[in-house]
């Protein structure tokens with residue numbers, strides 16, 4: 001089976017609807033056709049301001065949510081990035097193959113750093129895409145007989161980072177001999193970019209959105225309904241898709257369609273003349289139908305911490321076996337002396 005790798009940052013106490021519809025739902029589906037490696041990228045999470053105890057809690061909650069959504073630890077490798085030190089090691093090597101200007105062109109860095117100001121911005125945030133490249137390339141099988149396709153499911157917001165990963169793979173291969181398969185970006189069918197409920201032209205984001213702008217997977221039904229009812233729309237009353245003039249309503253339509261499998265046209269017809277209120281009420285129920293069971297399963301998983309730790313230890317062991325093999329080849333190719 002082709003391999004797939006993807007990661008998510010433990011930067012909040014819950015994942016959000018954008019993570020779910022743009023990425024995590026596809027992680028679950030891809031297990032049927034792929035050998036999957038799914039990583040909670042805690043090394044990435046320390047590139048921005050954080051607290052140690054919060055990070056530890058969030059890493060566990062993240063893993064529990066992935067399991068609750070259907071990531072199956074029997075079929076797939078689920079692990080924490082910091083359990084596999086080869087991620088940081090390969091990132092160093094790749095960083096030494098990356099131009100300073102090249103890294104400076106990453107738009108996510110420009111966005112995130114301009115919001116924080118230069119003194120609050122870490123060098124780690126700058127080199128973030130290089131660590132992401134290492135995450136991916138550690139698990140790319142070396143080309144040759146039995147070569148396998150390698151997929152990385154990402155949202156639109158990660159396309160540029162994946163392009164850098166491809167460039168670094170090719171640069172490494174060119175300089176040191178064929179080592180990595182350049183991964184294919186795979187933006188799965190039906191993966192939707194979800195925007196902030198209060199600021200519908202900005203992406204819904206764990207770290208950048210206000211609480212009112214985010215729909216959390218683990219949110220209680222009451223507050224969740226309220227938030228959706230208060231989502232920014234416009235002064236009109238027609239439930240129609242118009243990205244330019246009705247960004248808020250268009251975002252809600254995209255969410256509704258992704259959750260209940262209807263087309264946007266179907267929904268426009270269904271809510272013709274009914275105003276925003278009924279539409280939002282039904283949307284809230286659709287969200288709760290999806291997230292209610294996930295919330296309950298997550299809670300159960302968190303109640304048995306020993307079992308969760310056991311699952312993560314096994315995932316780390318499987319990931320390490322692959323990552324160590326890749327790093328042996330990399331160390332040799334770049335000219336480091338073997339330990340004998």
Ligand code: ATP
Nearest residue numbers: 008009011018019022023155193194204205206207
């Ligand atoms: P942060 O604000 O800390 O960067 P995030 O919400 O962007 O958090 P990530 O952990 O960076 O989440 O990304 C996890 C996955 O979710 C990625 O594959 C990313 O493409 C996807 N994703 C993030 N936000 C959205 C969104 N608003 N719509 C669709 N997909 C998204």
Ligand code: MG
Nearest residue numbers: 009157205206
């Ligand atoms: Mg992000």
